Amino acid sequence: MRRAVVLGGSVAGLLAARVLSDHADEVIVLERDDIAPSGDFGGGQGPRPGVPQGTQMHALLDAGRRKIDHWLPGFATEIVADGAALADTGTDVHSYLEGRLKVLVGGVEMISATRPFLESHLRRRVLALGNLRLVTGRVRGLAFTGDRVSGVRYLGGQPADAGDMAGGVADEELLDADLVVDATGRASRIGAWLQEGGWPEPQTRRMHVDLGYATALFRRPEGSDGATLAQSLATLPDGRLRLGTLGRVEGDRWIALVAGYADDRPGRGMEEFLLRCKEDPAAPFRRLAEDGEPIGEPVAYRHPDNRRRDFHRLDRFPAGLLAIGDTLASFNPIYGQGMSSAAIHASCLAAHLESGRSPRDPAWSYFKQVRAVVDDAWQTSAVNDLKLPHVTGPRPRGFKVAARLSDLIVRASVTDPVIHRRFLDVAHMLSPVKTLMRPGTVLRAARAVRKQDTPAAGAPLDVTV
Numbered sequence: 001m002r003r004a005v006v007l008g009g010s011v012a013g014l015l016a017a018r019v020l021s022d023h024a025d026e027v028i029v030l031e032r033d034d035i036a037p038s039g040d041f042g043g044g045q046g047p048r049p050g051v052p053q054g055t056q057m058h059a060l061l062d063a064g065r066r067k068i069d070h071w072l073p074g075f076a077t078e079i080v081a082d083g084a085a086l087a088d089t090g091t092d093v094h095s096y097l098e099g100r101l102k103v104l105v106g107g108v109e110m111i112s113a114t115r116p117f118l119e120s121h122l123r124r125r126v127l128a129l130g131n132l133r134l135v136t137g138r139v140r141g142l143a144f145t146g147d148r149v150s151g152v153r154y155l156g157g158q159p160a161d162a163g164d165m166a167g168g169v170a171d172e173e174l175l176d177a178d179l180v181v182d183a184t185g186r187a188s189r190i191g192a193w194l195q196e197g198g199w200p201e202p203q204t205r206r207m208h209v210d211l212g213y214a215t216a217l218f219r220r221p222e223g224s225d226g227a228t229l230a231q232s233l234a235t236l237p238d239g240r241l242r243l244g245t246l247g248r249v250e251g252d253r254w255i256a257l258v259a260g261y262a263d264d265r266p267g268r269g270m271e272e273f274l275l276r277c278k279e280d281p282a283a284p285f286r287r288l289a290e291d292g293e294p295i296g297e298p299v300a301y302r303h304p305d306n307r308r309r310d311f312h313r314l315d316r317f318p319a320g321l322l323a324i325g326d327t328l329a330s331f332n333p334i335y336g337q338g339m340s341s342a343a344i345h346a347s348c349l350a351a352h353l354e355s356g357r358s359p360r361d362p363a364w365s366y367f368k369q370v371r372a373v374v375d376d377a378w379q380t381s382a383v384n385d386l387k388l389p390h391v392t393g394p395r396p397r398g399f400k401v402a403a404r405l406s407d408l409i410v411r412a413s414v415t416d417p418v419i420h421r422r423f424l425d426v427a428h429m430l431s432p433v434k435t436l437m438r439p440g441t442v443l444r445a446a447r448a449v450r451k452q453d454t455p456a457a458g459a460p461l462d463v464t465v
């Protein structure tokens, strides 16, 4: 290819650009925020407007860590040397179910850092590639030639000066391309852009989960916790489900997240934040409320829905166009799958390009491959989200059985190291969900739950499957 253009310069866009740099003479990343090294957001490590979720807790799962290290060798070592934490599930990642610490099993590693820190490291590595160029501008639409996308229409400059002007519109510019990759995220306008060119738009499936997040930073005394990363899932006596994550990040700080659904969304104040930590039965959260010194106020964030765009169901699609990352699917963030999904999509992109298929044909093989990745992550998220009483569905066929099996595995993972390791492999996107449904795993989990002296939570589980 002569030129590939990536729309959006966040995690998915940067990883797509890295892959494309092996296949195109020139790769252009078109991003509306000024993320050039000398730009408003390029040098700094604070959140930026184009990635509002950047204020919230982000952890990189093992699949993402491995994939990013594959595409950018030494990435994990580099970011850890700069202050991020590398946490091994055998020692430093403590998971709690209803306040009970799960048995520790090693071999799965994750990275804990603030999201802007992680992204800035990725950006520095990718922008250093010789055949890559960054253009600051806002995408307005696609250009079509016959049956293919032949470029991108955009407004140069940052949103403040590139938006609609009083009484008129700033001049649109055109970038021609052999391949365009949409990485503009969950709010992508790709459907409208396709329609403008006379193409059908992909169906967008949404699941309203109404999740509320609040994230805050803390300083803590040396040695205040045995874990580098702690996760908690707990049900309050009145039935509300509470989720929390706590991790050491760069700058010797701790980042903490508290989350709840629907009317139980956390607010913005520190007092409420600390109260939620105290209410959590997992010890690290109560300790944080006692020994943590807050840095600033918590930042709240609302995630209304999970969504996925079903490109694979279209019967017509132009050549020269692909989508990656949250544009394809964005899930309940509590499972932390987004950046790892983007990294796996990037590998699917590489496989597609290496297969020798021409960018002048529609990328059906790519959409087929990423569908499997999306299906798996969607299933992990959907099976659990559909158990929530306020989530209306639709519940797919076989949901009840899947939900009971998933409860069984989660309960068993508290005490059984083999089940916990299999669970971690799926949670970290190293193995497909179906591995947890194998008869041997289910039987072992059922035995483990029976053996537990006291059930881990709520009423004893009926393990008859």
Ligand SMILES: Cc1cc2nc3c(=O)[nH]c(=O)nc-3n(C[C@H](O)[C@H](O)[C@H](O)COP(=O)(O)OP(=O)(O)OC[C@H]3O[C@@H](n4cnc5c(N)ncnc54)[C@H](O)[C@@H]3O)c2cc1C
Binding pocket: 007, 008, 009, 010, 011, 012, 013, 030, 031, 032, 033, 049, 050, 051, 053, 056, 057, 058, 059, 060, 061, 064, 137, 138, 139, 140, 183, 184, 185, 186, 213, 301, 303, 324, 325, 326, 327, 333, 334, 335, 336, 337, 338, 339, 340, 342
């Ligand atoms: C609250 C929350 C917590 C999360 N926690 C985790 C976690 O712990 N672990 C994890 O792996 N993932 C997590 N995620 C998911 C993660 O943030 C995303 O999956 C990840 O950023 C990949 O997204 P992306 O690059 O596809 O899109 P985004 O990160 O949304 O980036 C889209 C980019 O496109 C640009 N853009 C948009 N429109 C235009 C336009 N018209 N023109 C030019 N540029 C444009 C934006 O400025 C931005 O840079 C979380 C998400 C949320 C909401």
